[in-house]
Amino acid sequence: MTESIHQTPAQEPAGYDPAAIERKWQDRWEERGTNHTDLAAGARPFYALMMFPYPSAEGLHVGNLFAFTGNDIYGRFQRLQGHTVFEPLGFDAFGIHSENFALKVGTHPADLIPRNIDNFRRQLKRAGLMVDWRHELSTTDPAYYKWTQWLFLQLYKRGLAYKRRAAVNWCPNDKTVLANEQVIAGECERCGAKVEQRFLEQWFFRITDYAGRLLDNLSWLDWSESTKQAQRNWIGRSDGAEVAFRVQDLEEFTGTATIASGASGEFVSEPLDIRVFTTRPDTIFGATYLVLAPEHPLVDAVTTDEQREAIAEYKRASAAQDLVSRKVSKEKTGVFTGSFAVNPATGHPIPIWIADYVLMEYGTGAIMAVPGHDERDFEFAKLFDLPIVRVVAGPSTQPADSSPVLDEPFLETDNVRLMNSGEFNGLGVMTAKQRIVDWLAQHGHARGVVNYRLHDWCISRQRYWGPPIPIIYCEKCGTVPVPESDLPVELPYVEDFKPDDTGTSPLARVESWYRVTCPSCGGVGRRETDVSDTFLDSAWYFLRYPSTDYDDVPFDRELTKRWLPVNSYIGGNEHAVLHLLYSRFITMVLHDAGQVGFEEPYRKFRAHGMIIREGAKMSKSRGNVVNPDEYxxxxxxxxxxxxxxFLGPYEEGxxxxxxxxxxxxxxxxxxxxxxxxxxxxxxxxxxxxxxxxxxxxxxxxxxxxxxxxxxxxxxxxxxxxxxxxxxxxxxxxxxxxxxxxxxxxxxxxxxxxxxxxxxxxxxxxxxxxxxxxxAAEDLATIVVQVNGKMRGTVQVPSGSGQDVALEAAMADSGIAKFAVGTPKKVIFVPGRLLNIVV
RNA sequence: GCCCGGGUGGCGAAACGGGUAGACGCGAGGGACUUAAAAUCCCUUUCCCGCAAGGGAGUCCCAGUUCGAGUCUGGGCCCGGGCACCA
Missing domain, CATH: 1.10.730.10 (Isoleucyl-tRNA Synthetase; Domain 1)
Structure with missing residues (x-):
């Protein structure tokens, strides 16, 4: 006879009505404040952060729910372990995505976004997340982006924000600048349009100043290895050397009449050097020509009169080409400048070319070409019939391994030795690198340098739906930052927010908004009309959550000290480089500015996997999208x-x-x-x-x-x-x-x-x-092998030794028949296995 | 091309620092209970040979290390993701 602890309605034997009890408990949690975190008093604070969603009009995606549930389980578990857990959630609602959608459906984003957020919040609440909704935030809220603008000013004050005219990726469809990260194989990651090259005045953040630290800290961060690796690749450290090649018979007239250098009126001239970056200084004896990027500032100086026309034509052609097709097309093209430079190792003159396979934005925008040991240089040399000199020999003593004639570039670096390299012959690559750089350095021709692939972060966006960059241009004072007391610079409600082809934001059409007085001199000023990148909004949101009640500071010092850095951060690996790198950078800047006491924002980060359906990524076009509401x-x-x-390992999806x-x-x-x-x-x-x-x-x-x-x-x-x-x-x-x-x-x-x-x-x-x-078992099942082959199992009392197990095994006829004769060797793993070798 | 993941039953997947391959779940087949159904419970479900007891093979492929390899080493193939004329 069983005694039921609780009566259940006779008509409802199972009695389990999820809809009813879920409603009941969600209501009760709200009434009782079960999910509210006492940020000031909680013992053992634990900040369980998840990447906040972009509130799309389509509503919550299963992928979102998968991510949040995983974080929620972790957070709830920490709470059950006695931590005071803070699990906030907000919305990353600025950006092109919302704006484009608003344009498409003919609504204003300022009207659309709140509706989407309401829908998201409703869906999220149904999922039963332990979120403290009192700390919800939206990046589009002036109370939030006031501090995003403040952040810009902090960078500006520290010289980390600067404006420059730069070649940018321009999406002709979205009519905006894209970060390099947003260009996928030459196309806009959002709309797929072919990206073009344009020159615009842009605001940049000097993230490159932090490249070394961003890279080094990865060694101790408790993050998913795949994410750390992605960041390492993105930062792209290369150890190499900068080598100066002196241009022959050409000097640069500085045009400065100076007393210091001699008789007055004398023109001083300096020899012209072309600096190249290389990771293979060991191959310098094989450098048979130089290549400059077409945009390199010295191109005109080194071009001879005979070649001037051809060079100009080539420069025109490559400028007309967008950054993309230039990178996509691997066909080598180039033009000889007519000049020669001296290879500092061999003393021989080598021709100087320009070619678009050399990129101005990487290294020094110039290379020494070693066709014998570089694929691209080899291809180029073959095409233009330039000399190919072998300076690295293969590992064997076979003649082929040191043949001066190469059918293809020889790229091996292990177990090889230098040849045709004067006093360095016979050295291995690693040793030769060091020795050759030292030797060149002694003569002032080279120095070891570290080069990063990472570029400065372009944060200007010529769009409407974002926080205006808090800068005013004054006719007298120039660039003037908006005083902190004037923040936020509110984004005006503009009916016509459609981007145009002018390369400026739609805000540039709103004179009533941009026409201001200069905060410094009171003269005529004009606001910066670009807005900032959404990645800036999300680069600091985790700092804001605990302090959403504060209007006078971006983040309260005490609360920040208590709750940060984040204990656990969970999110998608699609943000492995962009968001995670930018938020690390911003945190480091705030640390250096004395605003926070830590330089890494997330103690632990784990990337969750992706949910697919029938083996394919979920997408509207495939029609395999799961709507969580239905389920x-x-x-x-x-x-x-x-x-x-349950459907798979969380970190794999x-x-x-x-x-x-x-x-x-x-x-x-x-x-x-x-x-x-x-x-x-x-x-x-x-x-x-x-x-x-x-x-x-x-x-x-x-x-x-x-x-x-x-x-x-x-x-x-x-x-x-x-x-x-x-x-x-x-x-x-x-x-x-x-x-x-x-x-x-x-x-x-x-x-x-x-x-x-x-x-x-x-x-x-x-x-x-x-x-x-x-939990302890009384009996242990021991697997018995004979010569490594499983022949049966025996039950022995837990903790039994080899003798007991062996005796039990030999007592089993099914086992004993294989183990004939005296065992040569017996392997015993307590509680697990016995292997009799005969 | 480079850097990360990953290849295990009909399917999703397990397997602690080498130690019973396939836990758990889905699907499938059989049974008990029931007038019937649902629910629940019990059994079977990697492949091959065999009536059975039992035996053999088996974790993408080929070698190797080991008493013993899904797990470690070397080489190769395939799939997913990221980066890519980065000097």
Whole structure:
């Protein structure tokens, strides 16, 4: 006879109505403030951050929910472990995406975004996240972007924001500048249009000043390895040398009459050097020509009269080409300038060419070409019949390995030695690099340098939907930053926000807005009409969450000290370089400015995987997009959450399959029934208690490792044992299981917890204590191998030694028949395996 | 081309620092309970040979290390993602 702890309606045997209990608990959490974090008083603060979403009109994507659920489980688990957990959420609502959508549907983004946010918040609340909504923020809120502008001013004050005319990627469709990061294979990452080259005055942040630190800190950050690797590649450190090649018979007339250098009226001239960057100074004896980028400032100076026309024509052609097709096309083109420079190693004159395979934005915009040992240079040399000199010999003594004639560039660097390199012949590559740079340095021809691939961050956007850059141009004073007391520079509500082809923002058409008086002299001023990149909005949002109640500071010092850096950050790897790098940079700047006491914003970062469907990325065009609402309606949020976490390893993602959800729902149904029907009479079965404690251990280990799928599997196993043979659970067998499931299925856990007679939230009830004694097995199953082949298993008391196991094994005829004769060797792994070698 | 992931049943996936490959779930087949269904519970489900007991093979491929390899080493193939004329 089982004694039911609680009466359930006779008509409703299962009694589990997810819709009803989820509504009930969401309401109750709100009434009781269950998810509110006491930021000032909480013991052991734990900041569980997730990447905030862009509130699209389509609503929440399963990918969002997958990400947030994973973070929520982690956060709830930390809370159950006794931390005061802060789990805020906000919206990254500025940017081209919203603006384009608004244009498409003919709505103003200022009207559209709040609606989208309302819809998102509704969907997110249904998912049962432990979010403290009192700290919600939106980057489009003037109370927020006031501080984004403040941030710009901090960088400006520190000389880290500057304006320059630069070749930029221009999307002719979106009519805006794109960061290099937003150009994918020459096309706009957003609309796919072919990106063009334009020259515009742009604001930049000097992130390159921080390249070394951004790279070095990666060595100690507790981040997903894949993310760190992506950042390393992006920063792209190259160790090499800068080498000066003196241009022959050409001197630069400085045109300065100076007393210091001699008789007055004398014109001083200096020899003209072309500086190149190379990572292979060891091959300098094989440098047979130089190549300058077409935009290189010295091109005109080195061009001879005979070549002037050809050079000018080539420069015109490459300027007309967009940055993209220039990079996409690998066909070599180029023109000889007519001049020669001296190779400082050989003393020989070598021709100077210009070619667009050399990029002005990398290194010095000039290279020494070593066709024998570089693919591109080889191709170019073949095409224009330039000399190819071999200076690195292969590892063997075969004649072919040191043949001066090469059919293809020789790129090997391991186990090779120099040849044709004077006193350096015979040296290995690494040694030669050092020795040659030292030798050249002694004569003032070279110095070792570190070069980064990373470029300064262009933050100007010629668009409407963003925070205006807080700068005023005054006719008298020039560039004047908006005083902090005048912030925010509010984005005006403009009916016509459509971008045009002028290369300026739509704000440049709003004279009433941009016409201002100069804050410095009171004269005529004009506002900067560009807005800043959305990545600036998201580069500091984590600092704002704890301080959303403060209007006078971007982030309160005490709260920041208490809650930051972020303990755990979870997000998609699509932001591995951009957002994560920019927010690290901004944090470092704030650290250097004395605003925060740490230079890395996220102690721990984990990238979650991606949810695909039927093996393909979800997309509207494929028609395989999952709308979370439907699934929550049909199965309940608890089932949906748990299912998302069960379909694969969290850090890898998985394949969404409708069929499998039923299995997770069945699991929750069975848990429900077992708890509702649980008895208090008698005592729990020790075998079940053992399984329970093994489960407590497994879940406690798996959740912090984000191994959610295996944690769920373990709980399923546990419930299978509890219910084996239609047995009725004892209350003590299921009560801890309710606590274990709570991070995954919070509503049903609360309901069951309440029905078990508890008054407080299950999230304030702590975590079940694991007892190793209760989890221990009395018998160990030992696998018995003979010569490494599995021949059977034997049961021995736990902790048995080799002798006991061997005796048991030999007593088994099925095993003994293979193990004939005296064993040559016996391998014993306690509690696991016995291998008899005969 | 370079840098990250990853290749395991019909399917999604497990497997602690080498130690019973396929836990858990889906799907499929059979059974118990039921007037019936749902739910629940029990059994089977990598492949091959065999009535069975049992035996053999098996984690993308080829070598190697080891008493023992999904796991480690070398080489190769395939898939996903990122970067790419970066000197």
């Amino acid at each position: 929550v309606d049909r199965w309940g949020a608890d089932t949906f959450r748990t299912y998302l976490m 998985g394949d969404f399959r409708d069929q499998s959800i039923a299995g997770v729902r069945r699991f929750l149904d069975r848990l429900w029934s077992s708890v509702i029907e649980a008895t208090t009479s008698g005592s729990p079965d020790p075998l079940v208690v053992r399984k329970l404690h093994q489960t407590i251990r497994k879940v406690s280990d798996d959740v912090p490792a984000l191994s959610y799928n295996t944690a769920i599997a373990a709980m399923m196993e546990c419930i299978n044992v509890i219910r084996r043979g239609e047995r009725t659970a004892h209350r003590a067998e299921v009560e801890p299981l309710v606590q274990l499931i709570a991070p995954f299925a919070p509503h049903v856990a609360e309901e069951l917890w309440e029905r078990l007679g508890h008054r407080e939230s299950v999230f304030d009830a702590g975590w079940p204590v694991f007892d190793p004694a209760l």
